[in-house]
Amino acid sequence: MRYELYYWAGIQGRGEFVRLALEDIGAEYVDAAREPGGEARMLRLLDGELVQHPPFAPPFLKSGNLLVAQTANILAYLGAHHGLAPDDEAGRLWAHQLQLTIADLVDEVHDTHHPIASSLYYEDQHQEARARAADFLKSRAPKYLGYFEKVLARNKAGDGHLVGAQLTYPDLSLFQVVAGLRYAFPHAMAQLEPKHPRVVSVHDRVVARPRIAAYVASPRRIAFNQHGIFRHYQELDSKD
Amino acid sequence: MRYELYYWAGIQGRGEFVRLALEDIGAEYVDAAREPGGEARMLRLLDGELVQHPPFAPPFLKSGNLLVAQTANILAYLGAHHGLAPDDEAGRLWAHQLQLTIADLVDEVHDTHHPIASSLYYEDQHQEARARAADFLKSRAPKYLGYFEKVLARNKAGDGHLVGAQLTYPDLSLFQVVAGLRYAFPHAMAQLEPKHPRVVSVHDRVVARPRIAAYVASPRRIAFNQHGIFRHYQELDSKD
Numbered sequence: 001m002r003y004e005l006y007y008w009a010g011i012q013g014r015g016e017f018v019r020l021a022l023e024d025i026g027a028e029y030v031d032a033a034r035e036p037g038g039e040a041r042m043l044r045l046l047d048g049e050l051v052q053h054p055p056f057a058p059p060f061l062k063s064g065n066l067l068v069a070q071t072a073n074i075l076a077y078l079g080a081h082h083g084l085a086p087d088d089e090a091g092r093l094w095a096h097q098l099q100l101t102i103a104d105l106v107d108e109v110h111d112t113h114h115p116i117a118s119s120l121y122y123e124d125q126h127q128e129a130r131a132r133a134a135d136f137l138k139s140r141a142p143k144y145l146g147y148f149e150k151v152l153a154r155n156k157a158g159d160g161h162l163v164g165a166q167l168t169y170p171d172l173s174l175f176q177v178v179a180g181l182r183y184a185f186p187h188a189m190a191q192l193e194p195k196h197p198r199v200v201s202v203h204d205r206v207v208a209r210p211r212i213a214a215y216v217a218s219p220r221r222i223a224f225n226q227h228g229i230f231r232h233y234q235e236l237d238s239k240d
Numbered sequence: 241m242r243y244e245l246y247y248w249a250g251i252q253g254r255g256e257f258v259r260l261a262l263e264d265i266g267a268e269y270v271d272a273a274r275e276p277g278g279e280a281r282m283l284r285l286l287d288g289e290l291v292q293h294p295p296f297a298p299p300f301l302k303s304g305n306l307l308v309a310q311t312a313n314i315l316a317y318l319g320a321h322h323g324l325a326p327d328d329e330a331g332r333l334w335a336h337q338l339q340l341t342i343a344d345l346v347d348e349v350h351d352t353h354h355p356i357a358s359s360l361y362y363e364d365q366h367q368e369a370r371a372r373a374a375d376f377l378k379s380r381a382p383k384y385l386g387y388f389e390k391v392l393a394r395n396k397a398g399d400g401h402l403v404g405a406q407l408t409y410p411d412l413s414l415f416q417v418v419a420g421l422r423y424a425f426p427h428a429m430a431q432l433e434p435k436h437p438r439v440v441s442v443h444d445r446v447v448a449r450p451r452i453a454a455y456v457a458s459p460r461r462i463a464f465n466q467h468g469i470f471r472h473y474q475e476l477d478s479k480d
Contacts, residue, residue, distance in 0.1 A: 035299035056341045070340040100310040101296045115355050128368050135357035147296050
């Protein structure tokens with residue numbers, strides 16, 4: 001099965017969580033919007049009148065005739081088919097619950113630089129962004145990271161993974177969250193990381209996986225930049 | 241199986257999407273935080289050191305020893321066990337994708353009145369709320385409602401349901417979205433509804449279901465109020 005991933009060509013964004021899963025399972029896939037004519041094909045799948053189950057937005061994954069959208073939904077699908085999720089119902093629900101909590105965190109990261117409207121430039125909402133980012137770094141980031149630290153500490157199968165004894169798709173996403181927060185808020189993360197050693201260690205364990213290490217070193221990994229979800233604006237990072 | 245739903249006692253909030261599913265299937269359940277001592281029990285499940293799979297936040301559902309959190313995850317679980325979701329994988333993924341899109345919409349509704357920080361009062365961010373709500377009503381609400389209208393129009397099994405020929409859990413949630421938007425933004429919704437007749441008709445079909453009609457008329461249904469996700473501030477509703 002050759003998968004087609006559709007996501008904006010120039011950014012990691014939400015598509016990156018899917019890319020990491022595809023790379024980790026060694027899937028045969030094409031990052032479709034980065035191919036010639038790919039972005040137009042993506043827009044046809046979004047807006048075409050013949051699409052039976054249209055996505056609301058990228059990312060979405062084409063697997064034969066199946067079109068799956070919503071990042072966490074795509075990951076649940078890939079997880080079930082490629083051993084990146086537990087087989088039993090309780091484990092599957094737990095993995096998905098953690099992924100949806102990561103999705104909430106990612107939404108909040110986005111809103112640190114776009115608190116008023118995604119359709120406006122950052123420069124048009126940078127004052128509001130300062131207030132929102134300050135609250136995020138003071139209250140929300142510690143709450144989320146503390147939560148995942150607690151989940152890791154309570155894992156009876158060991159604190160090296162979020163779910164059970166093996167890597168599951170939320171571990172891959174937690175790696176991306178740490179990497180993204182480091183890019184966006186290096187100063188704040190330097191303060192936060194020592195308090196969340198297990199979270200950092202999931203990041204390190206994921207990036208040491210041969211396929212992920214190869215991916216991160218390859219041109220397939222788009223660099224973090226100022227168009228994605230994790231953006232670095234010095235004035236939004238904490239100073240103390 | 242007697243379910244225990246845990247959610248803040250005084251509001252519909254995200255818990256309401258779960259309540260609607262429990263009511264529609266005629267489940268035996270207790271709205272646990274509304275019982276004497278219930279909120280303390282909820283906080284123990286959130287923060288207690290013995291909880292193996294702690295939720296990040298309410299709502300969560302206790303089903304025997306299973307604790308399931310994240311609204312869309314709870315609905316997928318209930319849907320699979322009570323005929324509120326398709327049996328086949330493609331249908332199940334499609335229903336969940338729609339639910340996650342509704343969840344995104346609900347997040348954006350929340351941020352219309354709390355664009356800077358959930359921890360601050362509305363009054364401390366009402367200027368920013370005006371800007372965010374204006375963008376929401378101009379761009380985002382039409383985009384979401386137009387999307388669900390399109391999904392209904394393209395349903396080969398008929399435009400009375402989002403997924404296939406029968407009611408599934410996203411239909412119940414779409415009812416709640418329409419009801420909530422009417423409460424929060426009556427003026428804007430009066431303009432939007434005629435353009436989205438199929439969405440409105442899902443609302444009407446859901447509220448005509450005997451169990452939902454009985455629920456909505458009962459004291460179990462908490463009224464919309466100014467502490468929930470859908471809030472009515474006249475200055476945030478559109479004027480033209």
